[in-house]
Amino acid sequence: MIDWVTHLSGSAAAESRAQLPFRWENTVLDSFFTPQSIAVVGAADDPSKMRGKLLKIALNSGHKGPIYPVHPKGGIIQGKQGYTSLTEIPGGVELVLIATPGATVPGVIREAVAAGAKAAVILSSGVDMVELADAIGDSGLRYMGPNCEGYVSLDGAAATFAAVADTALSEERPALRPGRKVSIVSQSGGLGFALFGRGIKENLDFHAIVTTGNEGDLESLDFVDHLLDEGESGVIVMFIEGLKTPARFAEVAGKAADKGVPIVIMKVGRSEAGQRAAVSHTAHLTGADTAYDAMFERYGVIRVFDQEQMLSVAAALARFPHVPVKKVGVISTSGGAGAWAADLCGTAGLDVPVLSAPLQKDLSEWIPDFGSTANPVDVTANAVESGGGPLVSVLERLQQSEEVDAFIVNIGLHSPGRIQKLGERLGPVFANATKPILFTSHILPSDENMAALASLGGQGFHSYTACASALDAIGRYAAFQSKWKARPPVAPADAPKLRDLKPGVLDEADTRALIDAYAIPVPPTALASDRDSAARDAAAMGFPVVLKIQSPDISHKTEAGGVKLGVGAGEVEAAFDEIIANAKAYDPAARIEGVLIQKMMPKGHELVIGVIRDADFGPLVMLGSGGIYLEVLKDVVFAPPPISPEEAKQLILGLKTAPILAGVRGQKPADIDALAALVSRVAELARTETGIEQIDFNPVFVYPEGEGVVAVDALAVAVDPNGMAAGHGHH
Structure with a gap:
């Protein structure tokens, strides 16, 4: 039995990302989300304390099986019989939640293995990773963390002390709204649950929030993969600093693309690509996140840069159909607000086209003369004050038109009950919509109106910028899906055609072999070892020619004075001599293979x-x-x-x-x-x-x-x- 002190020790910032040998089996993650039984090690009776909150949240979760508090003193803890050790629990336990000081964690894990546990959530920091690996041995136990805030499955188990999770599980949840559920997978515990809290405020419906901490074993991609297999997540939001096993990204992101589940990522930190010595221009131009951006683009991952943008994009992808969006209809009760929204759409690359004369004529039936039918469409305050009939009629007519792909509707959403009064008319509009309809308010909106919109299947956004980001993301994801479905099948890569290459800059022979093997079109060339053969080769291919020094030790030929352009008849021998002399002066130790004679090509x-x-x-x-x-x-x-x-x-x-x-x-x-x-x-x-x-x-x-x-x-x-x-x- 282990004697624990009553406080957590260690620092999140100081914890290093130690990595254990990579082992992957997808089904083991069921032991986290739907375990038969859970033990909370370090459980406290006081639910206001971190370890007490951990037990309280687990008890309030959707977990149907037994939950066992474990504490050295045993006794009754939050109404449950406590055990002094994991090995005392009759029949063992499947999932172990650990919130004890870091130094005690390897010992707890040894007990967990003895109790037959399959999974552990290590919320503690300051854990000795070597001792931890030794404690696990070959048991097959998998763990999340250390130094994480755990997770919440809204339909299953919860393993966290996050206050927002406590609130969310203690309060009555609103009925499930139309649309897709969102899951969050974050390497940062604080940010993962902060996004959850903000998302609840934005009326999103969640399936799971997972925070992976230091990823000593399981990593963020493992949980994304599992969520995709579960099939309950319609949008997956990620916060990452980098990927522990980047080689798996293509497989997991490809699975998301196949299932039509958008991934929205906030990525901070730097990749390694720009930090290595580089010879080529290509390498010099590879910036901090070049590789991540290229991979995100390939697999339709939408990168965002702040919390508002992340949640706006997630809300739009969860709530609305994924359709191409290029042309936006702006409908407003305020002319000035409509113009502002149109400007911000333009900045985001979205068009706000003037509507055709016949379409404007149709709209004029519901819009007074002092309004506007052009786009932005100024329906005036009368369209809402009169019970919403004119606004709904305009929306229905524009839904039928091919002149716009999506709508931003700006009305005052400050007065409580406004959307509720329009609900009978608006509900069918959202239910039958084939195009996104985003609501926003130039006046500070009430929470009640925003919640009412979501309950109808719409979504309210807090700014025009958020609306533009949301529509841009919908359009980009629809365009990606169209390309993804049409992509040609990819055959496995062939075996390399060039083997046993000498490290460093390729010589002329190997470079030529590479060019020939892949049918790279190049000018006529010849390698000359002396001035006479240079002149003969040049005459054979026709003037003017280019002369270039060939040396594996001189990669930037121009700087070495090793290039002569536009060399004509009678000038080759002197140019040859000058290039050789320049190269030797530039780097006396350089190996000189000769001078490449190349037909000078016309500029393109x-x-x-x-x-x-x-x-x-x-x-x-x-x-x-x-x-x-x-x-x-x-x-x-x-x-x-x-x-x-x-x-x-x-x-x-x-x-x-x-x-x-x-x-x-x-x-x-x-x-x-x-x-x-x-x-x-x-x-x-x-x-x-x-x-x-x-x-x-x-x-x-x-x-x-x-x-x-x-x-x-x-x-x-x-x-x-x-x-x-x-x-x-x-x-």
Whole structure:
């Protein structure tokens, strides 16, 4: 038996993210959400204390089985018979909740194993992770935490001391409203339950709130995976600093996409991609969250940046149909408020189109002359004060129109009972709606009106910005789902075509082999070892030519004076000599393989295609505008492979300079098809050649439609056996 002190020790900030060997079996999470029995270790009789609250919340939860308080003194605790140790509990226990000082936790876990427990929630901090691993041994027990705030399953067990959970489970919950349930999975306990509290205030219906703490064993993705399998969560909200096992993200996010369950993420912290030494432009342009953003984009995850945006987006995705949203109808009882809402929609990239004359004529039946039918539609206060008939008629007519995809309805929601009075008319509008109808109020709304809207199947939002964020998210998710369902099947990656590459910058022979293996279009080239063969090679391919130093130790040739452009007949020998001399002066120890002679290609649109291998997610393909657009504007997009030619076209359209490629001021459009095919092939190279750490094709010239593309220069870096890029050369 363990003698516990009566307070928790340790610091959340000081707790390190120790990791135990990864073991995964999905069914074990049932022991958290629907256990046969629960023991609360460290239970206190006083429900105002943290450990007393833990027991109180467990007793107030939807758990139907026995709950056993455990405390060294035993006795009656909150009306339940207490036990002095886990091994005293007749028949053992399935789930153990631990809120004792960190130093005692390994001992408690040994008792839990002896009692046959399958799962544990370790709310304590300051736990010795080595001792903890030793206590678990090969028992198969899985745990959440340490240093977490536990979880609440609104239809099952609860294992937390969070005050908001205590309040939510003690009070009578409103009847389930139309729409989807929301679940929260957060690495931060405080933020996870703060979002829950705010979400209740926003009239969201929740299924589960899970906080994972230091993720010594189970991690956030394990719980997301389980929630998806359960099928009760229509939207999953996540707060993460990073992922413990990023390699599993694609599988879990792909499952969410297949099930049509949006994931909304607030991600803080930095990925490792931007923190390693880099040779290529691609690597230099890989910022703090590049890889996460690329993966979120691939799997339709919606990234948000504050709590209001997160809850607005979650509410919209939970409450409304997931339909494309480009054109918004703004309906208001205040002309000024309507104009403001229209401006903010425009800022969010949403169009507020002027309605057609026939549609305006129809609307004028319900709108007085001093209102407006144009869009924003000013229905005037009369539309609401007269019982809501005109407002409902306008909404019904616009629902039938293809001129708008969604609505923001601004009316005063301050007077209690306003929505209740409109309920008989509004209820059927929400029930039959095929388009999102978002309500907001330019006057501070009453909680009662906001709750009444949710009970009808609508949703009230506190600002026009929140409305715009919500509609943008609905539209983006609908567009993603359309693409996701149409995506081509992906074959497994082939075996690498290039093996046993020397670490560092690839030499000319290996670079050539890579280019040939993936049909990368390049100019005619030849490697010359002396000035005479250089002249012969140049004459054979035709002038002008480019000369470039070839050395695995000089990755940035221009800085070394190792490049000569526009070399004509009779100039090759002197250019050869000068390049060799410059290279030797730049780096006397550099290995010189010779000088590459390359046919000088006519200028086209200048782009860059590259690959960087991210420490978390593996290869990422970069497409960027070349020249000053790359260096100054950083006009780049990233995506993980594989990338189909159709997906590559979408990447190209994501560039700021895409309109230039499409053809402006009389210029012919660029050969987008050829560029997309090249991006797709580079993505296949990235997926297949696992020995390649970084690649740059820079510049890539894109010629007018039908005339193709050419990669003028190539730089590739092989990884060393320790998995890091080597031979970084000079920047």
